[in-house]
Amino acid sequence: MVFSLLITAILAIVAAKTLKEYLKIRHSNIPSANMGWPLIGETLSFVKAHPAFTLGDYLQHHIAKYGTVFWANIFGKWLIHSVDPELNRFVVNNEMKMFKQGWPRSLSRLIGNNALTISLGDAHKRRRAEVLNYLSGSRLESTFLRDMEQIASAHMESWRNRDMVIATDETRKYAFYMIAKKALSMTPGSPETEKLMEALNDIYMGIGLIYVNFPGTRFRKALQSRAYVQEVIRQKLEQRRLKDQEDDDFLNYLIKDGTYSTEEMGDLVQNFIFGGNEVIGRTLAAAIYYLGTCPQACDQLREERLQVIKSKQQSGDSSLTLSDYRGMEFTQCVVNETLRLGTVSRFLHKVATANIQYKGYVIPRGCTVIANISAMHLDPTEFKDPETFNPWRWLTPNGVKKSRSFMPFSGGARHCIGAELAKLELMVFIHQLVMKYEWEFAQNDPPMATPRLEFPNCLPIKIRAISPKL
Numbered sequence: 001m002v003f004s005l006l007i008t009a010i011l012a013i014v015a016a017k018t019l020k021e022y023l024k025i026r027h028s029n030i031p032s033a034n035m036g037w038p039l040i041g042e043t044l045s046f047v048k049a050h051p052a053f054t055l056g057d058y059l060q061h062h063i064a065k066y067g068t069v070f071w072a073n074i075f076g077k078w079l080i081h082s083v084d085p086e087l088n089r090f091v092v093n094n095e096m097k098m099f100k101q102g103w104p105r106s107l108s109r110l111i112g113n114n115a116l117t118i119s120l121g122d123a124h125k126r127r128r129a130e131v132l133n134y135l136s137g138s139r140l141e142s143t144f145l146r147d148m149e150q151i152a153s154a155h156m157e158s159w160r161n162r163d164m165v166i167a168t169d170e171t172r173k174y175a176f177y178m179i180a181k182k183a184l185s186m187t188p189g190s191p192e193t194e195k196l197m198e199a200l201n202d203i204y205m206g207i208g209l210i211y212v213n214f215p216g217t218r219f220r221k222a223l224q225s226r227a228y229v230q231e232v233i234r235q236k237l238e239q240r241r242l243k244d245q246e247d248d249d250f251l252n253y254l255i256k257d258g259t260y261s262t263e264e265m266g267d268l269v270q271n272f273i274f275g276g277n278e279v280i281g282r283t284l285a286a287a288i289y290y291l292g293t294c295p296q297a298c299d300q301l302r303e304e305r306l307q308v309i310k311s312k313q314q315s316g317d318s319s320l321t322l323s324d325y326r327g328m329e330f331t332q333c334v335v336n337e338t339l340r341l342g343t344v345s346r347f348l349h350k351v352a353t354a355n356i357q358y359k360g361y362v363i364p365r366g367c368t369v370i371a372n373i374s375a376m377h378l379d380p381t382e383f384k385d386p387e388t389f390n391p392w393r394w395l396t397p398n399g400v401k402k403s404r405s406f407m408p409f410s411g412g413a414r415h416c417i418g419a420e421l422a423k424l425e426l427m428v429f430i431h432q433l434v435m436k437y438e439w440e441f442a443q444n445d446p447p448m449a450t451p452r453l454e455f456p457n458c459l460p461i462k463i464r465a466i467s468p469k470l
C-alpha cells in the first residue's frame, strides 16, 4: 500500500514537471528537439568530441531540423540553444537587465565571490572600471608591450637547440609567464611561477565539474589549488606591506587604491591571471595549428612586419609601438581568423531574469540560454567556406572587416576586459614565431571541441630556425 502510494506520488511529480516543461516550451514559440535519454537528455551527443572548425553532428543535425534557436534537454534540464547572431547579441547586450550569468554555483568556490566574472551590480561596475583603467592603452604601450616582446623572444630563443616542441605546453607557458609578471611580478620560469601555473590549470579543469568534494576527485584538487593560489597572493601582499620598493603590477595597483580588502584583492588578482592564461594559451596553439596549414599567410605576416620595420628604420627607430601593431592589417586578419576558428570561450550561459518577448519568441523567466559563439563563427552565410582558414576574408578596401556574427570576446556589460591585451599578446607571439621559425606538424593533431578547445596530443611540431630579410 505504502509502496504504491509512493510510486503514484513519484509519477504525479514527474507528470506535473513534464506538463510544466511542455507548457513552457509550447508557449515560447521556439521549436523543441527530442527529449533524449532519461535524466541526461541529449547531453552525450552535445558534448561528443568533433573537430573544432566544424559544427559537429549534433549541431549540424539540430540546425537543419529546428533552425538556429531551439529547446534542448541538456545537463538534465531544458534550455534554449541559440546559434542566432541577433539573439546572441540581444542576450549579451541585456546582461544585468534581462539576463544574468548562468554559471554553476560551484564556480564561485573556485574563483571567489569577488571575482569580476561573478560580481553583480555596483560592485561589478566599480571593479570592472578599475581593471579596465589598469589595462589602459598607455599602460599596454609603456610596459605590457615591452614585457610581451621580451618574454616571447626569450621563450622562443630557448627552443634554439631543439628540433621539436610541444606547442600547447609552450603557448601555455608564454601566456602564463606574461600574465603572472603583470599581475604579481613573478619571474618567468621560476619554480614558484611553474607551481602557480599548475595550480591555475587544476582550477581551470575543475570548472564545469559537478561539486563532488571527496578525496581523489578533480573538484577537490581544484579546491585545494584555489586555496594554494590565494595563499600565494596573500603572502605577496604581506611582503609588499613590509618593503618600500613598489612593483609595477596589478596587485600593487589594487593596494594603492586602498579600498579593497585582502579577500577582494585575492579574488581580483586570481581572476585577472585566470582570464589571461588558459584562453590565450589555447588560442595561440590554434594559431600555430592554422598557420601551419597556410604557409602563404606566414610569408605575408613576415613581409608585413619587415615592411613596417624598414619604414621605421628610415626614420631612425626600429622598435614597434602599439599603433604599429594595430596598423598591421594582415596581422589583425590572422588574429581574427584564429579567434573565429579557434574560439576558446565557445558558449555563454545566461539565465533570463524576466519573461522576455523577442521577435515572436517568449524566453521564460529562469530559463538558461546557451549563446553558442563558436557555431556563430561557422555560419556559411557570413563566412564563405567557414571551415577553411582564410585570413584574407577579413581584408576589405576599407580596412579589416567588421562582422556582427563575430564575438569571441562576448559583448555588453561583460565584454572581455582583456580583449585589447589579448589581441596584442597574440600579435606579438605570432610575429616572433614566424620571424624565428618555420614548422610542420609532427603528427596530425587538429583542435577538437570536447566541448573545450583541446589538442588531444598537445600539438607536437618540428621546428627549423630562420632569419627572414626583405
Ligand code: HEM
Residues within 6 Å of the ligand: 092, 101, 116, 117, 118, 128, 271, 272, 273, 274, 275, 276, 277, 279, 280, 283, 344, 345, 348, 408, 409, 410, 411, 413, 414, 415, 416, 417, 418, 419, 421, 422
Ligand atoms: C583570446 C583571449 C580571450 C578570450 C577569447 C576571452 C573571452 C572572454 C569572454 C567571451 C568573456 C565574457 C564571458 C561572459 O559573457 O560571461 C570574457 C570575460 C572576461 N575576460 Fe576574457 N578573454 C580573453 C582574454 C582575457 C585576458 C587577457 C584577460 C585578463 C587580463 C581576460 C579577463 C577577463 C575577465 C576578468 C572577464 C570578466 C568580465 C566581466 O564579467 O565583466 N580575458 N573573456
